Amino acid sequence: MSSDAIAIPNAGTEARPWVEVMHEWVTTVDHKRLGILYIVYALIFLVVGGIEATIIRIQLIRAHNDFVSPQVFNRMFTMHGTTMIFFVAMPILFGFANYLVPLMIGARDMAFPRLNAFSFWLTALGGILLYFSFLGGNGLYGAGNAPDVGWWAYAPLTAKAFSPGPSSDYWTIALLISGFGSIGTAINLIATIFSLRCPGMTLGRMPLFAWLNLVMSGIVLIALTPLSAAQIMLLVDRYLGGHFFDTQAGGSAAIWMHFFWIFGHPEVYVLIIPSFAFMSEIIPVFSRKPIFGYPVMVGATVCIAFLSMSVWAHHIFTIGMSSSANSFFAITSMAIGVPTGIKIFNWIGTMWGGSIQFKTAMLFSVGFLFQFLIAGLTGIMLASAPFDWQLSLSYFVVAHFHYVIVGGILFAVFAAFYYWYPKMTGRMLNEPLGKLHFWLFFLGFHATFDVMHFAGILGMPRRIYTYEPRPGWETLNLIVTVGAFIQGVAILVFVANLVYSYFKGPKAGNDPWDAWTLEWSVSSPPPAYNFASIPVVESRRPLWDLKHPEDPDSRYE
Amino acid sequence: MSAVTSPIAESSLDWKLPYKGKVGMASLIIAESAIFTIFVVAYLFYLGKSITGPTPREVLETPIFFTICLLSSSLTIHLASKELENGHRKTFLILWSITIALGALFLFGTALEWHRLIYERGLTISTNLFGTTYYSLVGLHATHVTVGLVMLTVVLLFGLADRVGIDQSARIATLSMYWHFVDAVWVVVFTVVYLVGR
């Protein structure tokens, strides 16, 4: 019997007034709708953040350029970083988690649907508040405009003395609000995964996607709150006369750095672990094999989560910590490369001996593996503290983390789009356009971020609105900028594909990829209640068991 | 492709998962612990680093009575929760009200202490590093007590309207977890500020 046998009355039979549709979307507590809201919200900010990056790149295309003033440039890099981390990467990953986790564990919705909606709207409000700052214009000599203190907002640059207007407050309060939204989603995911799994789905039988989002949520709980704490302290300093970061009163600028990176490092694992989750679902399906080493994949991720709390000061190797402290953080930072590397091997092990189909989702996944490998290795270079004393605060680091975030996370997100868009919309994305998107983006990405490493090696620091015509700097920056434009074109192709396929894409059916987890057992898109009756599972791949009754997974687990 | 369903098997599996409210509250408590940890670290880091102004030793008086109030409220809320599980609604309401009273008393004590510190000893949040870290840490805790009292009062009102019975005991237990957490934090804050810090 089919789960879409239960007809939904009035489903799409006549055009409803748009006010009614809007009202439904604004008041929804359905995890699938909220997931889509998160994803669309993030896509809009992806374009905005991309425009900010383009402005940066045009300004840096040659020495002593004057495309924008230093004040505008400093706002651009601050907003670009803040937007991409908090209003693109986090929402898009929460969006996919929201949509897929209940479906994958056989639940009807998240544990706390209203909290879910509240968390989304908090995040949305944060982004809008941050961008509201641009309306400050040139009042207060521009001190009331968008924040220009970098996305880390180091003290005492954010003190009233050096940032007299409300620009830093926009950064602080917008992130405080959206931070609470993120914590709400993390609480929701944890409660959902622990309390709403369908019968038979022990934690050991959960899809890796659910496991990894569980670990990610755990990190969010412990890592986002230090940032909130530091931001509250900053507000106390700026508005109540406090001295947390007031060096004139004996306060410490370094303590902000420590608090920020105690948040900041686990934060990057909050971003990469859901990307690992995508890879762990997509690579097996397109290799036609189960994930290689499921228990170790779980164990390695938990290991990464714990270790991630002990490495933060590798972001501040240059601030003059003792040699023992530097050595400690060097070894922990190198150590965290071990469980991470293991995962790469496990994914290759999954492909090994398989029958790999290079649909667009798989192309992006292979791109992820290649680029994440390189990013991890440049990370090892940065973990070697003395080497970091040269590379830190230069374009080498900028190249490294963009390699992780764009080459790793964004590639994984693209893969997730091509894989799950059919489930969410009922239509397939166009394959030839997808391949064009991939190759264009691959070319642009490498042109920009491979070359960027060399600029750092040649002594170019980051966050500079212009530079002296040192030998080689202009050539390198030119190539970097050209690559950025190519990436922009690729994104346009992608967006066009999303829109076109929504209306004209071929119908997907329940299970276009012949996959094995529960979301593929329901219609595309799923009905509002997800499952007609709650499934019962006996292995990690319930649909494999159904499709191969002569050789079910349950026999081997 | 048919859905994965096995309507009969549901009842044959003994499938017990933790109550989602408890899991959610535990997660919230973990997050809140992290925020308090950072404020405690800042407090400890800045001990002895104030350039001017009164030191903890000069101005702090250990609030023993009000601490006892708050910690006792953990006992009363625990008892209240147990009574509700057994269906004794009246006893539950009485114990619940005592909990609120004890919590309110604690807040009153904090207000008294702050009044004394500000007006008699000249210690404000902007006086020096000690003032900043002290008021922030104790204030953060007091805010959490206030939020807790609001939640407890809401439950009291529902209880007086005869809407709280055995069926709500799981939710009451979950809310009690939050109250116990607030008390546990006070144990830490008390130790750091009034014992270690002086």
Add this chain to the structure above:
Amino acid sequence: MVRSDQIRKLLSKVAGIAVLLAGELLAASLCFGAPNNPSQLPSIFDPRSTPSKSIYHLSYFVLSITGLIFVVVFALLVYAVVKFRKRPGDDGREPAQVYGSTQIELAWTVIPILIVVVLFLATARVIHSIQDAPKPENAVEVVAVGHQFWWEFRYPQLGVVTANELHIPVSEGVQPTPTFLTLLSADTDHSFWVPQLAGKTDLIPNRVNHMWMDPYETGIFLGQCAQYCGTQHAKMLLRVYVDSSEEFAAWARAQQQPAVIGANVTAGQRVFETTACINCHAIGGTVADGRFGPDLTHLMSRQTIASGAAENTKANLRLWIQKPDAIKPGSLMPAMQLKNADLDALVDYLETLR
């Protein structure tokens, strides 16, 4: 798909990757090629001092190991992608469902751990050798104070105060004379980075940091502030002049003198001392004793002004005083709003301060 289409697609992909590789080789060559004036390219792979040299050797070791890891894993990835792709003639059967392998997984856990141990030992040795190096008796001591957006340099042993252009002696021969810097900040965070001489160390308010360098060649070495410190972070440039010991001694002697004011510049001196100039700037031997801005006692001994933002010429000096935003918009030097006659006199005065 038709064979010619397949060939065309393959060729376009190969062409794209070839272009990419060519661009990268070009970029890489810039790092290792020999530009005309070697000391004008602040490359981290062109060390001229012990700390930067130790880092350079360590980096080669790290790069070899990570390079090897890359080659091995990349080869495995390419092999998997090529060997195990779905063939057109596939009969649609699923491949063998392998769930894992304890031996393989153990191997690829243990080997990385060993690599990490080796890397860490090499790293720890260099951390210690740079950070815990003892200061010899004859080291030159410099106190560097970071400001928004310029560098103050004080030589406590020599009684010298200067700005933006750091002079240190070459450190070679039997009795090396390294320079040990104490790093402070007057306002926000900065970072002292001259790649050819040492790794960077931050200047943080209310915190004392230390670094050292012992250049073994004379020359001019370039760098700049590396920690974002506000609007004009980009133009907080550094020039380190490594002088021979005689040159350095001569320079120090000249810097120790009070201002050598030329003749016929009393009008300019009066302008300086009766306007806001003396609030921020000091000129030794006169009443001007401001500390907020750079010390101007020996202004004309410097090749640049505004912390490297402009050449130290008469025209630039005039422009800097009258309209600093034309050179460094957002710097803390105010536009002095002087009448032309006063401005000319002032510049004439400043031009005598050698």
